[in-house]
Amino acid sequence: MRHQAVSNALVTIRIDQHHPIHASRLAPVEVRPVAILRSPFRERFGIPRQPGLVPDVPGTLAFVPPYDRPEAVAGLEAFSHVWLLFRFHANPPSGPTLTVRPPRLGGNERVGVFASRSPFRPNGIGLSVARLERLEQTPDGPVLRLRGVDLLDGTPVLDVKPYVPYTDLVPDASGGFAAGDVACLPVRFMPAAEERLWQRADRDEVRRVIESVVALDPRPGYRQGDPESERTLGMRLYDFDLRWRVRQGVAEILDLVPDVPAA
């Protein structure tokens, strides 16, 4: 017997027919952002696929009404890290996704969507941990200053929860890739890029963010020896367009071309 249709009064899931589930349990519900994340990442290309890879990348979480009140985050400063439950809002709409091709597997192998952290997933909800550097009270409400953010600027956040080591840190957990599996390119700033950097007050942070992002080599599936693999790449970051290329295994930062300000 398959699951009965959802329109029936009771949905019997074979593993427990004695305690049937009412179909209303499967009804859709509406969720609404409680906060918006600001980050240096202005486009999806180049965003590291996991937050642990970019511990320096800053993010700022600002709450929206009615949650922009100091009492909503009272006590959060006792925690070193937070979970963000967020919407993968930049995904084009699509039908139900059962399998995905994770970039970590070269983009060719398919795995189940529930065996991956892919953004292309039912309900489009992501889960990411960030370090809580500071909790600020501003006239516009509380703001969380975060580090280790792997999310697009403007990401709508559905919930913020403290990372509770007692339950969230699972010492014997295994699976997925390990720290040693992540290849890193050496990064060299070329003179034009160095000059741009020196004109910025936030140069130290921007340098670290560029280094950590480019070192992870976000080029999509290039093969070594492919002449295409050395072409100049671009990525929008902060208020500039980052230009770089990879030559003989070294990432060369060519320039930080300022954004044309929006009219």
Next chain:
Amino acid sequence: MRHQAVSNALVTIRIDQHHPIHASRLAPVEVRPVAILRSPFRERFGIPRQPGLVPDVPGTLAFVPPYDRPEAVAGLEAFSHVWLLFRFHANPPSGPTLTVRPPRLGGNERVGVFASRSPFRPNGIGLSVARLERLEQTPDGPVLRLRGVDLLDGTPVLDVKPYVPYTDLVPDASGGFAAGDVACLPVRFMPAAEERLWQRADRDEVRRVIESVVALDPRPGYRQGDPESERTLGMRLYDFDLRWRVRQGVAEILDLVPDVPAA
């Protein structure tokens, strides 16, 4: 300047006025369960407040159409643990919640909802880790056999994600209570309860579940010496009503009274 009204075309969040956020980013979206969790917990009372406290409690996750396909979980067996993003479906509807009184703080102190894992929260989405004991393929689709489940039977699950130690296990995280902070009562099975147990094929598992739940002393805010604190308590579990009391610091399991089967 406060946040502009959400109905405006652009929402400017003070921390980055140069990159305004379009108000559509704050629009509600619909989410829909992908699976239903079955657990021994038939009511909220008595459910341990964190999954790490009850490593033996079993749970079974069954997917609903269109996600009840083997390919949707292909590769998940490589992971030891999974995240469940679920709906706190048993909560009565209420207005926006800014603060909660966590039971861990005695139920008197208020903290911000975003500084807690309380079920009473904006969007009502919970996050819980479980050990993936086995991935089974059944004629009705894949079923995850889980351990360490702290969720009500019939909980609608919005997403399943692998626990990736590289990013989810944060070795230097701090905050919240620690393992040593959790008091445990000794548990003694009285003769009537022993006899009920021996009539069950699943007695070993049921015994462990009862022990781990009762040892955590789910009595709401009793004080030692209060005569009320020794009265008999009841909790629906599996297909019985568990009866126990706490006497001189020992939890005495009195009986496992069978459910009257539903007509």
